[in-house]
Amino acid sequence: MKFNYRLIAYLGFAGTLFFGCGTGAIISTPVENIDTSPLKVTNLTDAEKENWGHLDLVKDTIPGMAVDKAYTEIIKNKKGKTVIVAVIDSGIDIDHEDLDGVIWTNKKEKPNNGIDDDNNGYIDDIHGWNFLGDAYNEQLEYVRILASGDTSNPRYEDAKAQYDKDYQLWTGRKTQYDQIAQAVKNADNTLTKHFGKSDYTLKEVNAIKTEDQTLAQAVQIAQGMNANGLTLAEAIVEIDKSLESINERLNFNLNKNFKGRKTGDDINNLSDTGYGNGNVKPVVKTESHGTHVAGIIAAERNNGLGANGVANNVEIMAIRTVPNGDEYDKDVALAIRYAVDNGAKVINGSFGKSYSPHSEWVRDAIKYASDNDVVFVHAAGNDSKNVDIKPNFPDDNVNFVEVSNSYIRVGSLTSKYGSKMVSDFSNYGQKNVDIFAPGSAIYSTFPENEYETIGGTSMAAPAVAGIAALIRSQYPKLTAAQVKQVILDSGLSLTTKVVVGGDASNVKPFSELSKSGKIANAFNALILASKL
Numbered sequence: 001m002k003f004n005y006r007l008i009a010y011l012g013f014a015g016t017l018f019f020g021c022g023t024g025a026i027i028s029t030p031v032e033n034i035d036t037s038p039l040k041v042t043n044l045t046d047a048e049k050e051n052w053g054h055l056d057l058v059k060d061t062i063p064g065m066a067v068d069k070a071y072t073e074i075i076k077n078k079k080g081k082t083v084i085v086a087v088i089d090s091g092i093d094i095d096h097e098d099l100d101g102v103i104w105t106n107k108k109e110k111p112n113n114g115i116d117d118d119n120n121g122y123i124d125d126i127h128g129w130n131f132l133g134d135a136y137n138e139q140l141e142y143v144r145i146l147a148s149g150d151t152s153n154p155r156y157e158d159a160k161a162q163y164d165k166d167y168q169l170w171t172g173r174k175t176q177y178d179q180i181a182q183a184v185k186n187a188d189n190t191l192t193k194h195f196g197k198s199d200y201t202l203k204e205v206n207a208i209k210t211e212d213q214t215l216a217q218a219v220q221i222a223q224g225m226n227a228n229g230l231t232l233a234e235a236i237v238e239i240d241k242s243l244e245s246i247n248e249r250l251n252f253n254l255n256k257n258f259k260g261r262k263t264g265d266d267i268n269n270l271s272d273t274g275y276g277n278g279n280v281k282p283v284v285k286t287e288s289h290g291t292h293v294a295g296i297i298a299a300e301r302n303n304g305l306g307a308n309g310v311a312n313n314v315e316i317m318a319i320r321t322v323p324n325g326d327e328y329d330k331d332v333a334l335a336i337r338y339a340v341d342n343g344a345k346v347i348n349g350s351f352g353k354s355y356s357p358h359s360e361w362v363r364d365a366i367k368y369a370s371d372n373d374v375v376f377v378h379a380a381g382n383d384s385k386n387v388d389i390k391p392n393f394p395d396d397n398v399n400f401v402e403v404s405n406s407y408i409r410v411g412s413l414t415s416k417y418g419s420k421m422v423s424d425f426s427n428y429g430q431k432n433v434d435i436f437a438p439g440s441a442i443y444s445t446f447p448e449n450e451y452e453t454i455g456g457t458s459m460a461a462p463a464v465a466g467i468a469a470l471i472r473s474q475y476p477k478l479t480a481a482q483v484k485q486v487i488l489d490s491g492l493s494l495t496t497k498v499v500v501g502g503d504a505s506n507v508k509p510f511s512e513l514s515k516s517g518k519i520a521n522a523f524n525a526l527i528l529a530s531k532l
Contacts, residue, residue: 050307067308090289096445123277127278184236260325349377364403435491
């Protein structure tokens with residue numbers, strides 16, 4: 001995930017900060033071609049900001065997926081068949097007001113009796129399974145490699161070089177943010193003392209005429225923050241959140257002595273199963289990723305609350321697998337198999353990493369999903385890199401020879417139609433990324449009946465998983481492989497050149513960033529599915 005860096009732009013600190021988705025004719029790219037089509041020059045309205053991923057490129061000049069158009073012109077009142085979508089992620093707030101009506105329940109299991117009633121190997125798995133137990137914070141995978149002390153590991157030296165680089169980077173960022181926090185808080189204290197109140201306005205700040213150097217500097221900082229869309233009070237909140245994330249990175253993710261695993265299993269033994277528990281909820285409120293992803297797929301539509309999910313007739317199977325750090329290959333492999341064995345027809349995986357000691361376990365599980373007619377949708381990753389060259393795990397291939405015909409890897413789009421359409425954080429790859437979908441600034445559910453806007457390929461993947469669920473609901477006779485092909489074939493082809501990785505000097509044809517060279521389109525997908 002990317003940090004919003006606007007709050008420190010004025011202060012002049014360099015670097016990029018990371019914190020841490022009826023029938024008719026198929027529409028096409030505007031006839032006049034995206035290169036010459038008029039760009040949207042007005043800012044998005046509040047309503048558009050909260051729903052831009054569902055809007056229509058041709059009508060709205062916003063590169064959404066035409067979800068609203070699909071409902072009004074194709075789905076209308078056709079409910080279709082209920083589809084189970086497994087969300088392999090962090091914990092999910094299954095009691096959320098916008099999700100509580102779409103959560104999967106294992107009817108073969110009797111709750112809280114301590115017995116594996118359905119004999120699937122998991123006791124009291126009522127709404128899914130929690131492979132993490134009570135744990136949440138974890139190391140990154142390459143830190144685990146170093147902590148093991150196994151210098152014979154073929155990636156040990158890579159891991160050491162990565163660690164040295166990242167540790168220096170994050171300790172430097174902590175120093176920067178400590179300085180930023182002090183400067184902003186001092187400015188706020190100075191202005192509060194000057195006005196005798198903490199709720200001073202920018203108008204009052206701008207009216208200050210002073211020769212006092214400390215007060216003048218406070219005014220300058222307040223004006224700079226305002227130019228970047230923040231009051232000093234808001235900046236302090238964002239800085240504190242940033243520092244919290246930086247400290248988590250140093251104290252847990254990059255800490256070679258930290259032991260996050262609490263489930264008591266042998267992490268290197270795939271047959272050691274049954275660990276964890278049936279509590280799929282977040283262990284802390286800040287564990288929000290899974291809830292946000294679930295809402296993108298299936299937040300209850302048109303209920304007057306928060307956001308609308310892409311799919312309207314789904315049940316979310318919650319599988320808690322992704323900690324605050326890197327997921328374990330064993331957990332992911334077993335989570336995929338759990339989803340398949342318990343009836344999921346679509347799986348969303350909004351996670352990934354660059355090191356994967358047991359990648360074959362996960363790859364075999366992805367093949368298992370494909371062999372059992374399940375679509376697996378996976379986020380491309382947020383490293384701004386070409387994953388044809390630098391791998392991102394999990395994947396479905398060995399040297400580009402695929403083991404699955406139903407795996408879809410998704411890159412991220414912004415709402416800015418044109419050369420800046422690809423999210424600066426998004427990975428890409430003509431061989432290893434299949435399609436792009438809305439992923440920047442996506443509004444969705446957060447724990448405890450809240451809603452937030454965040455971005456990442458984590459948000460682009462569930463958008464496509466939602467389309468897959470729509471197709472499987474409306475046209476249940478189509479196979480998983482056909483659903484994948486429908487999504488890829490029905491997207492909108494774009495020929496424009498776009499900025500890649502947020503680097504203005506790196507400009508590529510959009511058609512070269514993925515296998516399909518397209519952006520996902522729900523309206524087109526349903527039309528093409530109907531023709532099959």
